[in-house]
Amino acid sequence: MNEKFYRLPQEKQLLIINAAYKVFARNSYKKAGTSEIAAEGGISKALLFHYFHNKLALYLFLWDKAQDLTKEAKEQYKVYETNDFFEMLRRGLSAKCMLMRKYPYMSLFTMNAYYENEPEIHEAIGKKVKSGADDAYQTIAEKINRDSLRGDVTFESIYSEVLFASEGMMNQWYRAGNRDIDTFETQYRRMIEHWEQVYNRKDQP
């Protein structure tokens, strides 16, 4: 990773990063071509290798960037600073959409990167990650006020159901060609409303 990359105009950096996210998100590491990334990013391949010293370094840079951005976004939108589950979902959605607008393929990249089977990647990523998903569940499960949730199903099952549906929705959006984030956001927001209707505790004093 060459520090000259950071001296580029922001928009050019963004173009290159998004090109890389896109190509790596849609292909396995092995079959994602650096030429394709360079072309998509509007620069020559030589220049791409001038900024990132090889394919692997670029990939890992993207991974770290995604981690940082995600963490920042969660803080910025105060995702964990509420104990209302649905409010947390709404804030999480806002954070996610903000990111998706700026980095359309980042979340798809992240999802795939975690399960990348190329040994170099798998090893490098494995070291960086500390079972982040489980961590998140722990954090949330402790924070949430369950008195406002119906008591006949466990929070765990609600949580996992919500998580699966989110992933399914996002995946479908990507497959359909991930245009139109606004549509995604309203659709997702409607789904949160649905959950709020279904999972809240009705028989409160």
Added chain:
Amino acid sequence: MNEKFYRLPQEKQLLIINAAYKVFARNSYKKAGTSEIAAEGGISKALLFHYFHNKLALYLFLWDKAQDLTKEAKEQYKVYETNDFFEMLRRGLSAKCMLMRKYPYMSLFTMNAYYENEPEIHEAIGKKVKSGADDAYQTIAEKINRDSLRGDVTFESIYSEVLFASEGMMNQWYRAGNRDIDTFETQYRRMIEHWEQVYNRKDQP
């Protein structure tokens, strides 16, 4: 498509078909290699081209096969021969798992094939499909007895939520390396129980 392929022992046919499903499911059409398919299927590339006259023909054969298998499985498990939504889900799950056991990558293939952007494929598939997903919703929505479902959320929103969660679950299972269908089945079955608990009408006479 050479009819000699059908004269092969069933298990060899299966091996080749599943190899092709796997490679096409995990890569875009363009980047899926016929050599890889042949190797994975345990035959030489020449023989593969002896059975299927080119890459495109193989792909479309797989698509048709998937359609037929899915339709058969639904009939075999009488998926649409009930008006209880959750029973329908359970039967659908059984059908799906039966298929997944025999053709592990078929459903992933199907999902991706529908959105394949290679023009040849997109065109050929587009002709074959008649918005099957919408059709399915219509069929189900008419059939289902809504008196046993809670009335404060629409069936449409329940249906789409269930669909998204299913897709999310399956996708995650694939990404994690799709071993162990039993685990998938019990996990899914637990989710159906969750839905049944959440969506049924409580205040019945």
Added chain:
DNA sequence: CCTCCGTTAACCACTTCGGTTAATGTCAGC
């Protein structure tokens, strides 16, 4: 022994792979 036929190793011309080299284009300072 021969003929058939399933099967494949080897090959085809061509593209793409990750990565490099050598040469350009650009622009500030003199």
Added chain:
DNA sequence: GCTGACATTAACCGAAGTGGTTAACGGAGG
């Protein structure tokens, strides 16, 4: 106008992989 430093790229490298073909092998039946 000139120079030197840096940004940028066209062209190239050998290696590998592409879809697809060809010619030959191997073993069973007559």
